[in-house]
Amino acid sequence: MQKLFSMGLNRISLLIAIGSITIVPHGALGQSSVLRTPWGSPDLGGIWNHGTATPLERPDHHAGRERLDDNEIAELNAQQRASNGALARRAVWWERGLSDGRTSMITDPRNGKIPYTEHARALSRSRPAPHSDGPEGRNLWERCLTAGIPRLGGVYSQNIHLVQTPDYVMLLHEMIHEYRIIPLGETHNPPRGLKQWLGNSRGHWEGDTL
Numbered sequence: 558m559q560k561l562f563s564m565g566l567n568r569i570s571l572l573i574a575i576g577s578i579t580i581v582p583h584g585a586l587g588q589s590s591v592l593r594t595p596w597g598s599p600d601l602g603g604i605w606n607h608g609t610a611t612p613l614e615r616p617d618h619h620a621g622r623e624r625l626d627d628n629e630i631a632e633l634n635a636q637q638r639a640s641n642g643a644l645a646r647r648a649v650w651w652e653r654g655l656s657d658g659r660t661s662m663i664t665d666p667r668n669g670k671i672p673y674t675e676h677a678r679a680l681s682r683s684r685p686a687p688h689s690d691g692p693e694g695r696n697l698w699e700r701c702l703t704a705g706i707p708r709l710g711g712v713y714s715q716n717i718h719l720v721q722t723p724d725y726v727m728l729l730h731e732m733i734h735e736y737r738i739i740p741l742g743e744t745h746n747p748p749r750g751l752k753q754w755l756g757n758s759r760g761h762w763e764g765d766t767l
Contacts, residue, residue, distance in 0.1 A: 591765055596723045599765045608654025608715040610637050615661035615669025623669075624658045651713045662709065703754050704732045726760055726767065 592600045610633055619625075625633065637653045661669030673681075689695055697703045714732040721727075726739045739758040747757050760767055 594721060594723075598721065598723070598762065599767075600721070601719055601726070601767065602721050603719060605717045605719060606654075606715050607710065607717065608652060608712075609662075609710050610634070610654050610656040611659045611662055611710070613662045613709055614671060615663070619660040620668070622660050623664070623667075625656065625660060630656050630658050652715065653712050654710060654715065697754070701733055703735060704730070705755070 594600045594602075615622075634655045637655055640653050641651060663669045663671065666672055692700060698705065711732070714730075716731040718729040718731075719726065720729070724741055726741065727736060728739070729736045735755070737755055737758055739760040741760045741762070743759070743761075745759075747753075751757075
């Protein structure tokens with residue numbers, strides 16, 4: 558996350574563009590019964606935490622390995638917990654996530670790497686060094702205006718409050734207290750020409766998957 562902090566939202570969008578958000582209720586995984594709302598949809602509401610020690614891309618030293626073994630997981634998680642306790646006065650705010658054994662968030666391609674196009678590589682190389690003459694030249698995240706949604710890991714402010722109604726799903730992020738209101742169905746269209754920093758979201762149910 559320290560590395561991502563210096564990146565502008567236009568560069569972070571390369572990561573966000575990997576896929577759309579798909580939410581499956583925890584009770585639907587390996588169980589026949591799903592906790593439901595009064596109107597019959599799976600109940601996804603509550604506080605979710607996306608902290609993780611799993612990197613976005615697979616490190617070269619784990620090439621060819623999709624998972625760590627039990628001893629490696631235990632050692633990595635012990636290091637993460639020790640780091641949380643060693644952050645002095647910031648320890649009250651910082652909470653490094655733990656590993657579930659995966660060596661990368663990316664599972665396709667199988668090598669766990671972002672499949673950059675040559676155009677994307679050239680665009681990255683052409684970006685100017687991160688300096689400016691005033692605050693307007695710094696990226697929006699550094700100025701605490703927006704961190705972009707969704708986020709990918711981090712060391713603090715990792716909670717998401719999810720609220721449901723029959724017609725909307727709302728995600729409130731602890732980071733910068735940003736929120737995203739997602740209309741369900743095809744009946745909600747923004748005014749023509751209206752552009753928002755975080756885009757215009759749409760959602761729909763496919764069975765019990767949002």
